[in-house]
Amino acid sequence: MSISATTATGEGGSLGRVAREGLDSTHGVVLYMEDISVSFDGFKALNKLSLSIDIGELRCVIGPNGAGKTTMMDVITGKTRPDEGTVYFGQTIDLTRLSEAQISTAGIGRKFQKPTIFEHHSVFENLELSMKADKRVRKTLFSSLSSAQKDSIAETLKTIRLNDSADRVAGLLSHGQKQWLEIGMLLMQEPRLLLLDEPVAGMSDDETERTGELFLSLAGKHSLVVVEHDMAFVEKIARKITVLHEGGVLAEGSMSEVQNDPKVIEVYLGR
Amino acid sequence: MTGGISRRLYGPRGWAILALFCVAVFGVMPVLNLAVPADSPFHVSAYWVTLLGKIMCYAIVAVAMDLVWGYAGILSLGHGLFFALGGYSFGMYLMRQIGSDGQYRQPMPDFMVFLDWKEFPWQWWNSDSFWWCAMLVIVVPGLLAYVFGYFAFRSRVKGVYLSIITQALTFAAMLLFFRNATGFGGNNGFTDFRRILDIPIATPQTRMALFAITGATLIGTLLLARWLTTSRFGRVLAAIRDAEQRVMFCGYDTVHYKLFVWTLSAVICGVAGALYVPQVGIINPGEMSPANSIEIAIWVAVGGRGTLIGPLIGAGLVNGAKSYFTQAFPEYWLFALGLIFILVTLFLPQGVMGFLGKKK
Amino acid sequence: MRILLTISLWLFASGAFALDAATVNKLGFGDGDEKIAAIAALVAEGDPAAAALLQAATDGELQTAGKLVLIVKGEEAVNAATGAKVTPLPEEREDVILNNRVRRELGGAMAALKLISPDRATRLAAAKELTGNADQAMLPLIKKALASETDAGVKQLLELTQATLELKTGTKESRIAAVRTLGLSTNPNTKMLLLGILEKSKEGGYAEPDEDIRIEAQKSLKALEGRLAWGERAGVLFTSVSLGSILLLAALGLAITYGLMGVINMAHGELIMVGAYTTYVVQNLFKRTDFFDWYLLAAVPASFIAAAAVGMALERLVIRWLYGRPLETLLATWGISLMLIQTVRTIFGAQNVQVENPAFMSGGMELLTGVVMPWSRIVIICFAGAVLVGMWLLLTKTRLGLFVRAVTQNRPMASCVGVPTARVDTWAFGLGSGIAGLAGCALSQIGNVGPDLGQSYIVDSFMVVVLGGVGQLAGTVYAALGLGFANKLLEAWQGAVLAKIAVLVFIIFFIQKRPQGMFALRGRALDA
């Protein structure tokens, strides 16, 4: 895969607003969230949430339904603007000021809870469209695929095991395949940080297993935030877990630490 | 490279059909209309030339509409406005070309004499220049579309909401143009054209020239649209139609994409309007009525959205039917049109093209 | 006409004639100026005989024969001065010629004389006629009338006229009093009078030399202007509320079908039209009976039912198959609207049809001079309010309302708990359509009823719903009233067409700021 496996610190000092090279990760942290609050018609979906993700980290986020996990991702990706608080990508990029497209270009990829792919496009075209490239109108009008880009697509097809279906219309794929395609699309973006909202929902055990392996192989090169309900899956891949509850962080730590935390037990059992 | 592009646009069969169309428009029609004597059964009368020219103008509009609706998923109920603005822009030039041959034998257009105006209002500045008006044909609809689209797309107005406010836009413009004070002839609009580029407008030769230019524009529009939609740009557009959020999270600024295709579509409509006015010989605010704009959508739906060639056919079918009905059974045309709207949406969601495709 | 008749009857009935012969002769034989002087003198007498004479002059019954002035009615003649019968009818007679100037004078004089009629309506009409065109000669008569006048309305008008006259001729005290009285008026013409007092002449002096009077006039002018401004504001307020109520009626049905159900129904305007034509048909049925004034009682439910039936048929036949495809729904319902328009044209013709108001709805309530609130509009405002309340009750207090809300909020869930969603859709759509029919019934009372009726309301009603926010009854109400006000205020300032354009442009921009309408719900469901 053509993703550069950089975990180097202190690369590039330029402060380009959206240029990926501008990501300043001097302190080994790729994402900071501080005191984020979001309310919908008075209801606080996020309440002074603070979280930071390290370079190359694979973080699992769990929490009961309505805890605010999806909303947290909305805030990171610019879909929802926080009422209060700051979100920084690296040391310098203030995500609350960027549009969705700019955030994506800066290097954050997101998989939705409900798989969203381009149903009327072929699998190949889905990957082509999400491929890292200059995505301004003028460039897109005159773009054509270089052989390196074709290779990169072929490689991703193999990774997500859809190389036999490259020309199939994406809408015809099975639910699990769609999930994989969406993950493939994320990979094509070559993001620094991947946000995955319930990625294995609706997958068979076999598919789930392979997804876990994929994530583990990606960690290190990328930073990942995985939201999941499937505790078996979490247990398999998690190194560090954050438990969200009522819009805030309830506990954070390794699997066993979290499992033994009395607050967590109360929330989960009291549910 | 050019070979690659031609292959990308159409297969051999597609190019062959296009070539046939060219022969018909640039060869057969001129000969049958100009060279074949009027009493021959093969003669094509001026009525048919004008009718087909008019329908080709509509077909251009339909292709432009397909770009925004079929590909980008934006159902505009205001495209008639851009068409009319193009028509009015060029109509100004045609009015100036009348010179002093109007009913009042005055150098100003009749309606201005009638309103007792002593000088041209500012909108008419430089309107006696062909090139200036030709530029307005492009700039006026383009600019309006750009400004409107910028605000609408930036604030993420879409779907039915967008449709409704485009309808409000053309409705507002219609009210504006109905006023005499707006300076474009009020109710009656522009008519009684005499010349274009100092050439008499009502001769068979001029008529045929306008017809051929319209045909060329139609082919050009079709190829341009085809080139756009088969490029990655076109795939991004279709992706925006299907899952706009996903496209944004892929790093595309969808506002600019929509804005580009929206403005382009409006400009094409403006050009079609400019070609329409000299052939049909009249433009009035009725062209801006909401009903007109929504009819454009039905041409596209009848032909089949997102196929380009379908809307072209749809414009031909619906307008052909309209010409027939309004002569043979004028009182039933609205019934027929209403039925088309209902039946196509209920039973032919892919239009004629989808129907043909399924049969094959 | 009827008033004139009663007057003349009454004038003739009270027959004691005793008029100054010289005056009568002046009227009969004098030149224009003398005739006018005579008329003035007759008015000043203010007795029934004078009135009869003037009436006869007006009716062209005045003739001269030798030295006699006669009132000739058919084959009978009386001596104009004495009232004695003249028999036989003299052969040689000549009409008394009255030129236009004299006729005008005569008209004013007649009005003045009517002031002493025992009939209140006659007096009121006369008093109204006199405001603004009374002349000095009538002052004594007006004073006399005032002394015996008991009706407050007539009295007020007369005082005003008296003040107008006093202003020109009276003593300083009476003029100051007059200026004060003028300050109490609500008539725009009075303003001109007061302004006249305050005017500066060319030489720099005032038109009115007396400073006290000027000060008094200034005060009165201020009071008057204040009152006029209020009147104007009340007028604008009323027309705004009226337009708002019409928009509300047109939009309320849409608030259900589009706002709650999410069905974009371009045939909504035509459902309004169906209601209006139903009213027309009902009216025609009632025309042959004695109960014409009550036809609305039947037309209201009939128009509701007719439009609801059409709406339910549409839902069953077309819209049902297009749920979840709003753009297609838009096109299909547009097709329906075309067919409905053509149907109406085929049945009733392309021309507008005439819908008459029942008697109780014609006329209006006069707030101030010139500010009239037509009853029809007042009734419609109340009607809109009633429909709104009814709809609210239906939605919040009945089972159907509960179902509708359940289905619109969460269709799968509602269906799970046993709500017959398909039937609820049909009924809800019928309800929305029926309300459109009611709107049509109301509109038929104040506007033209023609095949294009619906087209003229569809843009407006969508604007109301869009502005008010989807799924929001309160929003719809505010938006309708707000648009009504905006339209009328701008109209007063820039004219109707520009006002409408301005409002549309405003909405276009507003929607971009708040795409979910004024009462936006920020929600995930909405941006799907």
Ligand SMILES: Nc1ncnc2c1ncn2[C@@H]1O[C@H](COP(=O)(O)OP(=O)(O)O)[C@@H](O)[C@H]1O
């Ligand atoms: N756009 C929205 N409008 C209103 N409420 C919302 C919106 N988005 C999320 N919420 C509410 O915020 C809470 C958190 O939602 P979410 O982040 O989706 O939870 P999770 O993904 O953890 O299950 C929920 O109660 C949800 O109803």
Ligand SMILES: [Mg+2]
């Ligand atoms: Mg979630």
